[in-house]
Amino acid sequence: GAGVSQSPSNKVTEKGKDVELRCDPISGHTALYWYRQRLGQGLEFLIYFQGNSAPDKSGLPSDRFSAERTGESVSTLTIQRTQQEDSAVYLCASSLFGANSGNTIYFGEGSWLTVV
Amino acid sequence: DAKTTQPPSMDCAEGRAANLPCNHSTISGNEYVYWYRQIHSQGPQYIIHGLKNNETNEMASLIITEDRKSSTLILPHATLRDTAVYYCIVRVGIQGAQKLVFGQGTRLTINP
Secondary structure, three states, X not given: OOXXXXXXXXXXXXXXXXXXXXXXXXXXXXXXXXXXXOOOOOEEEEEEEEOOOOOEOOOOOOOXXXXXXXXXXXXXXXXXXXXXXHOEEEEEEEEOOOHHHOOOOEEOOOEEEEEO | OOOOEOOOEEXXXXXXXXXXXXXXXXOOOOOOEEEEEEOOOOOOEEEEEEXXXXXXXXXXXXXXXXXXXXXEEEEOOOOHHHOEEEEEEEOOOOOOOOOOOOOOOEEEEEEO
């Protein structure tokens, strides 16, 4: 498709289970971002991938969170041993290399995660 | 932390121009100003961005002051569908760290 695609769009999981969220960036976009937004809150940066450079993981809230990216394509955000406070919408975004060069960042519609 | 300051909320009458201010007094010379909006739990929607010059597209205009310490997003003829949270963002970080840092934004309500 033309935009950033995320799956699943909705996920309900039991506390303690692991979840995987997938992001397909726009074709050709080398930069990929993950954000989290809790209900009624702002967007929290989680992680950023750029080509073959080491990812910026500075926003990951705990070691239960991890993310991988295969080359310049699909990314997977994994949350292990989910907790109720992990309930949020997880947003993925992509852009051509670096917004410092003025490249627009496009967001997907998010994956809604509910931990019960 | 976000490098921008925005009013938490604003109201505007339908059909009038909505002017949303943003302060970014610590902006660096190579940092762009971006505007996004988020309509009720949807993914943030790109509106416009600029570096030094004023910019205009089909959605909005962006006016950046000469010293680049503040900017204004203008929606020329606001409609009810423009009700959303509007985020003004300045890119932060060093080479290789290109993340967007979102503040709390401005909740714009368009009134009929």
